[in-house]
Amino acid sequence: MNKISVKDLNLFYGDFQALKNISLDIEDKKVTALIGSSGCGKSTFLRTLNRMNDLIDGVKIEGKIALEDEDIYESDIDAVALRRRIGMVFQKPNPFPKSIYENVAYGPKRHGIKNKKQLDEIVETSLREAALWDEVKDRLNKSALGLSGGQQQRLCIARALAMKPEVLLMDEPTSALDPIATAKIEDLIFELKKNYTIVIVTHSMQQAARISDETAFFLMGDLIESGKTQKIFTTPLDKRTEDYITGRFG
Numbered sequence: 001m002n003k004i005s006v007k008d009l010n011l012f013y014g015d016f017q018a019l020k021n022i023s024l025d026i027e028d029k030k031v032t033a034l035i036g037s038s039g040c041g042k043s044t045f046l047r048t049l050n051r052m053n054d055l056i057d058g059v060k061i062e063g064k065i066a067l068e069d070e071d072i073y074e075s076d077i078d079a080v081a082l083r084r085r086i087g088m089v090f091q092k093p094n095p096f097p098k099s100i101y102e103n104v105a106y107g108p109k110r111h112g113i114k115n116k117k118q119l120d121e122i123v124e125t126s127l128r129e130a131a132l133w134d135e136v137k138d139r140l141n142k143s144a145l146g147l148s149g150g151q152q153q154r155l156c157i158a159r160a161l162a163m164k165p166e167v168l169l170m171d172e173p174t175s176a177l178d179p180i181a182t183a184k185i186e187d188l189i190f191e192l193k194k195n196y197t198i199v200i201v202t203h204s205m206q207q208a209a210r211i212s213d214e215t216a217f218f219l220m221g222d223l224i225e226s227g228k229t230q231k232i233f234t235t236p237l238d239k240r241t242e243d244y245i246t247g248r249f250g
């Protein structure tokens with residue numbers, strides 16, 4: 001089943017066309033990796049999925065993106081509600097300068113949940129889901145900035161999960177982390193796909209091969225090829241995909 005369906009998507013930054021006629025279906029409760037060399041449009045594409053590009057001046061978008069049956073670029077859609085359904089985790093862990101507890105409770109509080117017991121529950125569940133609970137349960141009121149980089153990134157994942165999203169967008173979530181912290185996040189992604197649809201931008205082909213079910217290869221704003229990760233990495237249809245995954249360019 002498709003969770004998100006992208007059809008004939010074009011995106012312009014002013015006169016520059018960063019995405020060219022992209023059509024891609026994103027499967028429910030699977031990990032889809034977006035790969036391609038620097039500047040090919042992976043992050044831009046990722047941001048179109050929860051309308052984060054709306055926040056950038058001079059962006060023009062054509063085409064259609066449906067979340068299940070709903071066109072997310074319909075003029076009457078509530079972008080804040082959309083971003084609650086499609087959460088995002090960024091390249092650099094960016095916890096708020098607040099306690100671990102407050103980082104996770106922040107979103108639910110802003111959306112009107114005031115009951116302490118309910119918030120406690122959301123915080124614990126989200127931290128457990130992000131595989132961080134055991135490491136932080138005795139220091140929930142300490143600053144999030146005292147956590148290691150890998151812990152901070154899992155906290156940011158917990159913060160996203162606290163909003164009970166359906167889809168998680170991850171923009172190179174491990175590029176600032178060491179191999180051990182990276183492995184923890186990769187294990188976590190594997191667990192999370194049982195309940196969430198995940199789209200991840202990665203520079204690491206090994207990472208894409210390890211963790212994704214589906215892979216989409218971008219080149220200079222075009223989507224060259226997409227499909228099952230195993231197929232893309234073993235028998236790609238397009239010569240340009242093959243050249244990229246075998247390291248001939250990129």
Ligand SMILES: Nc1ncnc2c1ncn2[C@@H]1O[C@H](COP(=O)(O)OP(=O)(O)OP(=O)(O)O)[C@@H](O)[C@H]1O
Binds near residue numbers: 041044045056
């Ligand atoms: N806010 C912006 N204004 C103008 N051009 C932009 C903007 N953001 C990105 N671009 C351009 O759009 C193209 C795609 O950028 P994007 O960041 O999506 O690529 P990417 O594949 O994610 O690259 P990287 O892997 O380096 O992050 C690039 O040529 C980039 O310079």
